[in-house]
Amino acid sequence: MKFGYFDDARQEYVITSPTTPLPWINYLGCENFFSLISNTCGGYSFYKDAKLLRLTRYRYNNIPTDTNGRYYYIKDGDTIWNPGWQPVQTELDSYSCRHGLGYSVFTSTKNELTAELTAFVPLNNNCEINRLTLKNTSNQAKDISLFSYIEFCLWNAVDDMTNFQRNFSIGEVEIEGSAIYHKTEYRERRNHYAVYAVNTAIDGYDTDRDSFLGAYRGVNRPIVVEQGKSTNSKASGWAPIGSHNINVTLQPGEEMSYVFVLGYLEIDEDNKWEAPGVINKAPAKEMLAKFETNEQVETALDELKEHWTTLLSKYTVETNDDKLTRMVNTWNQYQCMVTFNMSRSASYYESGTGRGMGFRDSCQDLLGFVHLIPDRARERIIDIASTQFEDGSAYHQYQPLTKKGNMDIGSGFNDDPLWLIAGVSAYIKETGDFGILEESVPFDNDESKAQPLMEHLRRSFNFTRTNLGPHGLPLIGRADWNDCLNLNCFSKTPGESFQTCSNFESGKAESVFIAGMFVRYGKEYAELCKRTGNQAEAELVLAAVDKMYDAVLENGWDGEWFLRAYDAFSEKIGSKECEDGQIFIEPQGFCVLAGIGVKEGLAEKALNSVKERLDTKYGVMLLQPAYKDYHLNLGEVSSYPPGYKENAGIFCHNNPWVSIAETVIGRGDRAFEIYKKTCPAYVEDISEIHRTEPYVYSQMVAGADAPRHGEAKNSWLTGTAAWTFVNVSQYIIGIRPEFDGLVVDPCIPSDMPGFKATRIFRDATYNITVENPNGAQKGVAKLVVDGQEMSGNIIPFVDGKKEYNVTITLG
Template sequence: MKFGFFDDKNREYVINTPETPYPWINYLGNEKFFSLMSNTAGGYAFHTDARLRRITRYRYNDVPLDNNGRYFYIKDGRSVWNPGWKPMRTKLDSYECRHGFGYTKFNSSKNDLRAELLFFVPNGEDAEVQMVTLTNESKKDKSVSLVSFVEWCLWNALDDCTNFQRNFSIGEVEVLDGAIYHKTEYRERRNHFAFYSVNSAPDGFDTDRETFLGLYNDYDSPVTVMKGKSGNSVADGWAPVASHRINIDLKPGESKTLIFLLGYIENADSRKFIAKPEQGLMQTNPALKAINKTKAKKLQERFSTKAQVMKAFKELGAYWDDLLSSFTLKTEDEKLDRMAVWNQYQCIVTYNFARSASYFESGIGRGIGFRDTSQDMLGVVHQIPKRARIRLYDVAATQFEDGSAYHQFQPLTKRGNADIGSNFNDDPLWLILGVSGYVRETGDKAFLKEMVPFDNDESNRATMFEHLRRSFRFTTKRIGPHGLPLIGRADWNDCLNLNCFSTDPNDS
């Protein structure tokens, strides 16, 4: 069965049924703000680190598949449906998802009402733009409601799904105008918060999951959506969410466009709060100080109109045009030409996410892999040489003096992941491959003289070349009885764990 096709002209993969064999994921973002987006609008967003700065919740290995995401519920009379099909799974009259380079589009319809959605992360911004356009294709007036929904993650994704006795007590929000602010732990120990806004005055809202869904309801039967009335809830602990209700009247042929923004803000400690809460502010505890929203409001203003959104979307396209111009292929085989384009996109995505977050990697149990990202540099150095240089420096900085290394490091702290540790005997060799590939492509021999710390200790540094020399000697000094390198933990193949679980040394 065929589930979609490549649109080579627009550089998009077009999916024409929501019931794919597995959720098909796109990866949005190029710098610090990243999103996973499935063909049914499932997925989540994070800033820099999928474990330590998770913005929205997502439930891996759940039933049904691909639960939780950025959902828009449309109530048109008795019919309730989602443009991405899930979670309502209402049979749609038409459905189309287009995964493009750094963006995803949906175009669906039900009962002569068309919904067009655009999701993307603008370059240079810590936000995901969600533009929704509803069009009445019938010959009669329509009165519909559009209800948005995201569920906040309490930042540390591992703690969020394990430490319930604490997490059920700490959730905090603020609500002001068309924006819902998630500020859990901001007062105590964080300098960052998230927000979910809309560029229109909402007719209702919810920030408490139980109020929005009903205690025993699933995402396919939220009580506030089915009843047509929001609870206007202000969360206090438990499970904070963000939902807006917009009631829309459409004449035949008329369209309405709304812009939702999922954003992340950091404030200096001296500028975390404002002296006096804004008029009309609602928050978990009225006695608490209100967060400083200056940066958030400016970000919301930059994407308050369709023209602003389309300008940023055009700039995203130009960014990818520039990246892909470094290497082009034109042959008589359209599939080969297509692969040369999409492979480069995949390589950039792999650089950005470093396999730390995907549909099969939860973003919790690992950070950036030492050997993984060293290999990945070979695929992107011709496109983003400056960023490749920075990543290789970060990799080498987690190395130990004896040439060994942490198997992974966290992208937020850039420090080795002690939970995973070391003793992967092949890891150090991949740094040699990555750096040599970078130097061959760029001619930047000065990089070999760059001073790089061991284990992020700035008082203990050596040249990059010395790091490579120690990488080589670490492996060649650990030889088995047949003169081959010893296998350590998951060397060369993640399933090989011989020497670390046995007293009998084994060769590679």
């Protein structure tokens, strides 16, 4: 069952029913000011940091679901309704919500009145624009009372929801003309305020929530709206809100537009006040002046659309599969940009109050956006590397505002260092910018300890190389990519963090997954050594890689698949010898994509075992059989009910590893089959089962053991976005940046007749046509570049050349 459709021409998803199975959201903003907006106008806004500088209040896990947002109440006679249906939930005569790239448009009608609400965050401005157009389509004049509503958050979102003995006394506002200023704590140490204004004279306002709503009432029936008259309340403590009232008479056919702006302003310490107790409003007025007219708003919206069009033009395809095309050209890349902006902070599942930037997360996210914004990827790499410790290990997280490592979580996730190599290598392949390796980068943010980035990579590699266990495999530390495989944790205390406690540091527990990473990224690091003239280091590295390869074959192979790990007692995990958890997905995907066991035929065996034992119609499960009980020696992975999360859920992030692995051994049909299972566009038809947005990936889909098999959770902020894009763009479509140029090496289903692609790579445009006359799955039979046939599958990069026309024939 569908709740909308893709409008590919406009790069929008059009939701046609407000009662989607879960709120389906969009992100507004791409620089510093961000908003989450659901298909019923729910959500909230923040400046830079969703915890510390939150402008509006949102209530997670509330009932009714998804309450609070920017709401516009239209009172037309006795009927009160909202363009987004919520919160009044009046049945609409028509409804649509179009989520586009950085904007959302709600178009609804009720009783021959049409409302169109366009919401976006303009480029280069710290505000959200809500343009509301009302049109009377009846043949009689209509007297309309319009009421706006937002609820201000008292800036720190955690304090806001816990510290009421203080918060109920500090709320302050000012009202001037049609602008409502939220200035709580501005009197003391804050140098910022919010403004919520509209570009017309108003008939009244409310800034005190209880005055607006009335006692014991919800946003679904504010007393002020019911009575059709604002109370001009001035908040003093309790809960400050912003609400404007505009009364208008619309003649038949007449329409009116109003521009509401919610903005964030920072003021110089020396210019905070324009009079005693009166805030300096000049910067706010300057911002509002930019969005006074419809034309200004249109221009800003056009600029935003142009921004996205340009951005996403870096990689486009034309295929015979609309779902594939729209995911590659639009939605997967869009989601990658959102993970760049948000990391794991603010979604409808991440409350915006907790996790910092993950070291591992950020390196992997980068794989998905480096081609879009290489300059910002470069900055991100420097930020990440700056938090690395001198021994090559890494803080697991760092704070986005200070960019310093987070001591609370600390270090000890032994896959972290190698992801830095992955990110840097991807960046250099994309840009050819070897200069980054010479950048001086601090350790632990201490400039006195700065070293060239290349030295950081050396220490990353060496950290793993020198932290091996009894089987010559890398020690896992607190955990590897699978945060929930906590082999030194042994936690018996309810609620204790599995990831930070370590009650039995065995010095023994090993990860086959990290071994796979070591082989893969060790080779990339060796290549960087070679290309920067350090042949000796390259040879040392490759020798260590070879040794690890052998260790995996010797101690990491279980007969039909790769083992997952050895526990603190050197017992096998992910082995046929285990009662539960006999096979895990991660080492199968990553060892094969690292090339391990390919020539020995083990890769194929492992991937066949995945298909046989882990596959479901909704994706590939993380492990099987699910753990029935809690295992002290395994930690969080065994804490979940069977079928959820890491305990045999379909954890989408690792599905593309298996798909890539399939391309490594040339099985394009299977690679594409795996790709499609978790790809949102392909499950749009079963939205009633899948439930999350059909245009973005979720972290997890419930596995076969779960009562809700096929149900997705935690959409948007997941490494799945980056890895699925790497998979589909570089391995299935097969257009992959390498140091020497662009490789074109598709691995597609045999029934795909070919495709066209346009790739902007190092400022040159590659127009690529792939033909598949013989139903091949892989293998470039013929490569023609600008009319000239070449051998192999790499298009050598020629400095200064701006266009490449490429034709590939598979076979």
